[in-house]
Amino acid sequence: MAPLANYLVLAAILxxxxxxxxxxxxxxxxxxxxxxxxLNAVNxxxxxxxxxxxxxxxxxxxxxxxxxxxxxxxxxxxIIVSIFRHKExxxxxxxxxxxx
Amino acid sequence: MDYSLLIPEVVxxxxxxxxxxxNASAKTENPRAIGLFALIGLVAAFVxxxxxxxxxxFGKTFISDTYARGFKMIFLLAAIVTVIGSVDxxxxxxxxxxxxxxLIMLCVTGMMFLASAGELISxxxxxxxxxxxxxxxxxxxxxxxxxxxxxxxxxILGAASSGILLYGLSLLYGLTGSTVLDEIGYRLFLNxxxxxxxxxxxxxxVAGFGFKLAAAPFHMWAPDVYEGAPTPVTAFLSxxxxxxxxxxFVRLFFNSLLAIKPEWVVIxxxxxxxxxxxxxxxxxxxxxxKRMLAYSSIAQVGYVLVALSAGIDLSVTSMMIFLLAYLFAxxxxxxxxxxxxxxxxxxxxxxxxxxxxxxxxxxxxxxxYMLSLVGIPLTGGFIAKYFxxxxxxxxxxxxxxxxxxxxxxxxxxxxxxxxxxxxxxPAPSADKIALPWMIKLGLAISVIMVLLIxxxxxxxxxxxxxxxxxxxx
Numbered sequence: 389m390a391p392l393a394n395y396l397v398l399a400a401i402l403x404x405x406x407x408x409x410x411x412x413x414x415x416x417x418x419x420x421x422x423x424x425x426x427l428n429a430v431n432x433x434x435x436x437x438x439x440x441x442x443x444x445x446x447x448x449x450x451x452x453x454x455x456x457x458x459x460x461x462x463x464x465x466x467i468i469v470s471i472f473r474h475k476e477x478x479x480x481x482x483x484x485x486x487x488x
Numbered sequence: 489m490d491y492s493l494l495i496p497e498v499v500x501x502x503x504x505x506x507x508x509x510x511n512a513s514a515k516t517e518n519p520r521a522i523g524l525f526a527l528i529g530l531v532a533a534f535v536x537x538x539x540x541x542x543x544x545x546f547g548k549t550f551i552s553d554t555y556a557r558g559f560k561m562i563f564l565l566a567a568i569v570t571v572i573g574s575v576d577x578x579x580x581x582x583x584x585x586x587x588x589x590x591l592i593m594l595c596v597t598g599m600m601f602l603a604s605a606g607e608l609i610s611x612x613x614x615x616x617x618x619x620x621x622x623x624x625x626x627x628x629x630x631x632x633x634x635x636x637x638x639x640x641x642x643x644i645l646g647a648a649s650s651g652i653l654l655y656g657l658s659l660l661y662g663l664t665g666s667t668v669l670d671e672i673g674y675r676l677f678l679n680x681x682x683x684x685x686x687x688x689x690x691x692x693x694v695a696g697f698g699f700k701l702a703a704a705p706f707h708m709w710a711p712d713v714y715e716g717a718p719t720p721v722t723a724f725l726s727x728x729x730x731x732x733x734x735x736x737f738v739r740l741f742f743n744s745l746l747a748i749k750p751e752w753v754v755i756x757x758x759x760x761x762x763x764x765x766x767x768x769x770x771x772x773x774x775x776x777x778k779r780m781l782a783y784s785s786i787a788q789v790g791y792v793l794v795a796l797s798a799g800i801d802l803s804v805t806s807m808m809i810f811l812l813a814y815l816f817a818x819x820x821x822x823x824x825x826x827x828x829x830x831x832x833x834x835x836x837x838x839x840x841x842x843x844x845x846x847x848x849x850x851x852x853x854x855x856x857y858m859l860s861l862v863g864i865p866l867t868g869g870f871i872a873k874y875f876x877x878x879x880x881x882x883x884x885x886x887x888x889x890x891x892x893x894x895x896x897x898x899x900x901x902x903x904x905x906x907x908x909x910x911x912x913x914p915a916p917s918a919d920k921i922a923l924p925w926m927i928k929l930g931l932a933i934s935v936i937m938v939l940l941i942x943x944x945x946x947x948x949x950x951x952x953x954x955x956x957x958x959x960x961x
Contacts, residue, residue: 426655430657445609459616460616467623
């Protein structure tokens with residue numbers, strides 16, 4: 389196995405890319421893809437630690453994260469579709485009926 | 489293995505599925521009957537909960553102790569009062585009411601599992617069960633642009649924040665090599681001295697849970713979601729989602745991370761100060777009552793964090809009393825908002841003028857809820873604040889308590905502004921407001937409980953103290 393640090397650094401870079409994408413992108417669908425990237429970075433961290441520690445609960449965690457992420461995306465796409473029916477558009481800058 | 493520990497959760501889950509199937513098969517729906525059916529399930533689970541013993545299942549994945557059961561009571565009570573107050577709203581504005589109630593019940597099931605979670609995996613899955621149900625509930629009125637927008641905002645920020653929380657969990661797993669909370673606490677205790685990774689994980693936890701609690705600076709979603717979501721959902725969200733964040737936050741921090749308390753106490757204190765200042769100051773500017781209550785809830789969570797940064801058993805006791813008092817005062821206030829907007833179609837604070845002339849009882853109960861949220865003696869809010877700040881004083885956190893009291897004084901202005909407008913402004917029209925009996929019942933329960941906690945706090949204190957006994961400070 390490659391050293392643990394390689395996995396952790398790669399995961400940290402992916403996670404940072406995901407956060408940057410969530411903050412920077414204006415399209416709701418791309419924001420969703422960036423959130424998936426964050427979750428996959430977490431999965432990679434868990435897998436790295438799990439292999440390093442020789443402990444299986446990290447791998448179980450990864451399966452459940454994937455299942456929950458699928459549920460989250462199903463709900464998310466449904467809400468995006470219903471926004472699209474109102475606006476014909478999924479740009480988050482134009483989703484601004486409410487402001488303080 | 490004593491599977492009887494799971495009975496309240498199983499009852500709720502099965503009840504939610506039955507409602508869902510009934511809704512899918514029924515030709516015409518009767519919202520009142522469906523609401524009553526949901527109410528029976530919630531009350532049944534609440535009654536069964538009193539008989540559940542202590543114990544744990546599946547290698548401490550599911551723990552039933554006084555702390556978990558205390559929080560389960562809070563979740564169920566929040567759902568019961570919300571459902572009582574929502575029946576009229578649902579029959580007026582909603583289609584598919586069966587789905588609505590079944591989502592509320594699934595959300596409560598998730599929160600109850602969260603209260604019992606003694607392990608990171610079950611903690612995460614239970615948290616997501618409750619929040620994903622809440623995303624759908626926030627966007628439930630799909631013909632209404634505001635509600636859909638609230639759902640999307642909640643979903644994007646919620647999913648991103650649970651990603652951040654998960655990254656923290658993965659670091660904690662890597663540091664300790666275990667996902668069981670007790671085991672993590674034990675191994676952190678053995679590892680003398682903390683690493684930079686532990687501090688990093690703590691920052692992630694505070695950000696992730698700060699979102700669920702709507703504590704500043706992670707509160708951006710709260711005003712929009714509170715305003716846009718259907719009012720019964722806002723009522724439930726404002727109390728239950730906060731309690732759900734707190735139950736996991738406290739178990740994780742006081743059970744597993746107590747060994748490294750000096751590292752996290754400063755971060756929690758900063759978040760507490762920000763939440764109190766931002767919540768109370770911005771609430772002064774609000775014109776919509778749901779937005780005003782959103783900022784007030786941000787401020788209220790700041791008071792809880794003041795007590796939690798003390799990190800003693802009184803912190804947990806006072807948090808339980810606070811949540812109970814806040815539950816009835818806040819959901820009660822939202823039931824008034826539901827009744828008012830059903831009658832007049834408005835959520836603006838200005839439109840409440842002359843409510844005293846149009847429906848004196850509604851104006852009086854709203855005044856009692858506002859007084860409780862400020863923390864005036866003889867109401868539950870006073871007892872809650874007394875113990876919350878008492879916990880902080882006991883540990884010598886005087887700066888925090890001074891800020892908390894000063895910001896409480898600011899909060900007096902916007903809460904009393906509502907009372908002033910209701911009582912002393914002339915009414916725009918002489919139309920009386922009629923109250924359906926379910927709304928009257930919800931209002932009566934909340935007022936009685938708010939006053940009961942304020943006048944006779946003994947049993948509630950004992951109940952809170954029982955919950956704090958599971959932590960070893």
